[in-house]
Amino acid sequence: MPKLVVEHISKSFEYKKILNDLSFYVDEHEIVSIVGPSGVGKSTLFNIIAGLLDPGQGEVYLDDKSILNHPGNVSYMLQKDLLLPYKTVEQNVALPLLLKGCKKKQALIQADELLKEFGFEMVRKSYPDELSGGMRQRIALLRTYLFSANLILLDEPFSALDTFTKSEIQSWYLKIHKNLGLTTLFITHDIDEAIKLSNRVYVLKGSQVDSFESIEIDSGSKKAKNFLLSKEFLNYKKQIINSLDK
Amino acid sequence: MRKKQRSTNINIYSILSVVLVIIIWQSASFFKLVPDFMLPSPLQVVQAFISDFHLLVFHAKVTLVEAVVGLISGVSLGIIAAIFMDHFKSVKDALYPVLVLTQTIPTVAIAPLLTIWFGFGIMPKVVLIVITIFFPVSVAMLNGFSSVDADEIRLLRSMGANQFQIFTHIKLPASLGDFFSALRIAVTYAVIGAVISEWLGGFVGLGVYMTRVRKSYDFDKMFAVIFLISIISLLLVAVVNVIEKYSMPWKRN
Numbered sequence: 053m054p055k056l057v058v059e060h061i062s063k064s065f066e067y068k069k070i071l072n073d074l075s076f077y078v079d080e081h082e083i084v085s086i087v088g089p090s091g092v093g094k095s096t097l098f099n100i101i102a103g104l105l106d107p108g109q110g111e112v113y114l115d116d117k118s119i120l121n122h123p124g125n126v127s128y129m130l131q132k133d134l135l136l137p138y139k140t141v142e143q144n145v146a147l148p149l150l151l152k153g154c155k156k157k158q159a160l161i162q163a164d165e166l167l168k169e170f171g172f173e174m175v176r177k178s179y180p181d182e183l184s185g186g187m188r189q190r191i192a193l194l195r196t197y198l199f200s201a202n203l204i205l206l207d208e209p210f211s212a213l214d215t216f217t218k219s220e221i222q223s224w225y226l227k228i229h230k231n232l233g234l235t236t237l238f239i240t241h242d243i244d245e246a247i248k249l250s251n252r253v254y255v256l257k258g259s260q261v262d263s264f265e266s267i268e269i270d271s272g273s274k275k276a277k278n279f280l281l282s283k284e285f286l287n288y289k290k291q292i293i294n295s296l297d298k
Numbered sequence: 299m300r301k302k303q304r305s306t307n308i309n310i311y312s313i314l315s316v317v318l319v320i321i322i323w324q325s326a327s328f329f330k331l332v333p334d335f336m337l338p339s340p341l342q343v344v345q346a347f348i349s350d351f352h353l354l355v356f357h358a359k360v361t362l363v364e365a366v367v368g369l370i371s372g373v374s375l376g377i378i379a380a381i382f383m384d385h386f387k388s389v390k391d392a393l394y395p396v397l398v399l400t401q402t403i404p405t406v407a408i409a410p411l412l413t414i415w416f417g418f419g420i421m422p423k424v425v426l427i428v429i430t431i432f433f434p435v436s437v438a439m440l441n442g443f444s445s446v447d448a449d450e451i452r453l454l455r456s457m458g459a460n461q462f463q464i465f466t467h468i469k470l471p472a473s474l475g476d477f478f479s480a481l482r483i484a485v486t487y488a489v490i491g492a493v494i495s496e497w498l499g500g501f502v503g504l505g506v507y508m509t510r511v512r513k514s515y516d517f518d519k520m521f522a523v524i525f526l527i528s529i530i531s532l533l534l535v536a537v538v539n540v541i542e543k544y545s546m547p548w549k550r551n
Contacts, residue, residue, distance in 0.1 A: 102456045124458020134453050138471035138548050147467065151459045179548040199457050 055080045055235045056101070056126075056203055061110035063096055070096050071107070076254055076264055078203070083229060083236040084266070085246035087292060088256035094239045097256075098207050101237070102128045114203060126203040131211050133192035135180035141191055142167060142176040148199030166194055170228075186217035190224065201232060207239045222249060247288045248280065255295045267291055338518035343525065346518040353507065354526055360503040361492045362530065364420055368427025369488040373481065375428060376435030383436070384443040384469070385461075401433045405494060413499030423495040423503075430491045431484040438480035442473020475549070478542040485534040493527060 054077040063071040070093035078084045088094055099105035101112055103123035112120050119125045135144045142163045149159035167176050172191060180188055189209060196204055210218045226249060229236060240246050246253045252266040273284045320340050326332050327339030334342070347354070379397075383390035405426060412422035446468055454464050496505025504523055511519040543550065 099452075104452060104456055123456050126456075128453065128456040130449060130453070132449055134447070134450055136450065136468065136471070138474075138546070139467075140548075148457050151454065151457050151463055151467075181548070 053080060054078065055082075055115065056237065057111075057113040057116075058097075058101065059111045059113070061097070061100060061107050061112070063093065063100065063105070063107040065096075071100075074110070074256075074264060076266070078235060078237050080235050081233055082251045083226075083238060083249050085238045085240055085250040085253045086256050087240060087243055087246045087253055087296075089296070090241060092256050094256060095207055098128070098205050098237075098239060101205060102126055125200070126205055127196040127199045127201075128205045129192060129196045129207065129209050131208040133180070133185075133188040135188055135192055135195070137180055140177050140179055141172065141183070144180065145191060145195045145198055148195060163198065166198060167191075170194060184217075185213055186221055189213065189221060193225065193228075197228075197232065197234070201234060204234055204236045205239075206236060208241065210245070211240070211242065218245075225249070243289055243292050244280070246292070247285060248274075253288075253292060255292055257296060265295075267295070335515065335517065338521060342518040343521040346516070347522040347525070350519055350522060354504075354522065357502060357504045357507045358526060358530065361489070361496065361505065361527075364423040364492040364495070364503065365427065365485075365488040365530075365534075367420065368424040368491065369431065369484060371424060372428040372431040372488070373435050373484060376432050376480075377439055377477075379432070379436040380439035380443060381465075383440050390440075397433050397436060400429055403429065405430060405491065406498070409495050409498040412495070418500050422499065423492050426495045427488045427491040430487045434483050434487075435477075435480045438476040439473055442476035443469050445476075446472045471546075474542075474546050478538060478546075481538050481542075482535055485538055486531045489527060489531045489534065 056078040058077070059075050061071055061074045062069070074097070076084075086094055086097070096105065100107045100110075101119075103119055103121055103125060106121055110120075111118055114125055135141075136147070139147065142160055145167060146154075146156075146159035146163035149162060150156060154162075164173070164176060167173055170190070172187075172194075175183060175187070175191075180191075183191070193209070196206075210221055213221065222245065228234070238246070238249060247269055250269055251271065252268050254264060254266045256264070267288065269288060270284070273279065273282070279285055323337075324340050327334065327337065327342075338346070379393060383393055408429070409422070409426055412425050416422040416425060450468050451464055454468060459467070492503065493505040493508070496503035497509055498505075500506050504527055508520060508523045511517075511523065
């Protein structure tokens with residue numbers, strides 16, 4: 053059963069069509085990526101799904117309910133970790149619970165439990181400024197998770213990190229995605245990252261009208277050693293680059 | 299540990315320079331470079347301070363109460379105005395020019411008028427202080443509110459936060475730095491405002507006492523008052539610094 057269904061979304065800014073009749077879906081427990089060059093409206097699409105932006109046309113369904121213009125249903129995370137500098141790590145993680153009206157004490161207990169589960173209990177009283185980029189991004193992910201495990205929207209969350217931290221955090225994310233049973237919609241302009249993380253990849257080009265087909269990444273081949281250097285990986289990459297050029 | 303040492307170093311240098319000024323001043327009086335009735339020596343000032351201590355404390359209490367009441371009203375009004383200006387653009391457009399205008403009014407000119415309108419009590423002093431500190435506080439707060447990262451607000455909105463929650467979780471803590479810079483200025487303005495206001499109309503307070511000793515050419519006593527006013531301002535600024543340190547723990551490291 054699809055978790056998220058996006059139907060015929062169009063959006064224009066000042067006579068310029070950004071998104072044109074876009075439809076796609078995300079199944080439960082899937083990681084689906086949307087790849088595309090900058091400026092094709094990936095972030096606009098995310099703002100629409102998050103309920104922050106009104107598209108001119110179309111519908112967005114989460115679990116068969118329309119969430120158009122209704123913020124507060126899906127979790128949302130950007131390239132910037134956006135951990136609030138004036139709150140400690142545990143206060144940051146507890147923030148979504150507080151916003152939902154949870155008692156402060158209860159929210160902190162829940163945040164602490166989650167931090168402990170992921171081995172961050174030693175930094176829970178630290179301020180974000182004292183942490184490394186990779187660490188901050190992971191904590192921001194935990195905050196995103198604590199807001200809602202329903203559907204997680206990630207807008208290039210790892211693109212500001214260096215290669216080593218990035219690859220480490222990608223593996224970490226795959227692990228928690230599986231363990232926590234998440235559903236993720238992922239925006240990136242990094243094709244390698246999309247292939248590595250996703251079950252399916254959508255390629256978004258400038259104002260397309262024609263089909264918006266996904267490329268299925270076979271999870272069996274991902275298990276192979278050195279998948280990132282394998283022929284299958286290169287084939288997927290070729291396929292994505294070809295559909296970008298079309 | 300390291301931080302503590304650094305701040306002591308700064309204190310040592312500033313103490314040294316103050317001591318140097320006092321030594322030069324004392325020797326100028328000692329060698330009769332300046333006559334006593336024009337510039338009393340630091341020693342004479344200290345003597346005047348001790349002999350007049352009870353009187354000074356009595357007047358200082360009045361001035362302090364005026365300054366604190368004026369400060370609290372001015373700061374609260376400034377913050378409220380900033381919240382409204384941040385929330386409604388039309389309010390900002392309407393209010394901002396008026397605020398700038400209040401800054402151009404010469405305090406010395408308006409203080410006697412305030413005395414005529416509000417009498418010789420605490421009221422005209424408080425009003426004068428409010429007029430002086432309202433502008434710096436509201437402008438600093440407005441600046442703080444609008445310096446918030448738009449992405450942080452978008453994130454909180456995506457989590458379903460309402461305007462009040464966005465205010466308390468982001469805007470308020472983000473503008474605390476600006477708030478305390480403004481408060482430091484406001485504190486010194488408040489003390490000076492109270493003194494000037496007493497000067498131009500009143501029965502008690504350091505300003506009144508100052509006019510009295512000036513008219514009787516007791517310059518040693520006058521310097522004692524001036525130092526007391528400086529000390530009060532410095533102490534209030536120190537209090538603000540301590541509060542700032544405790545209310546912004548994320549800036550401590």
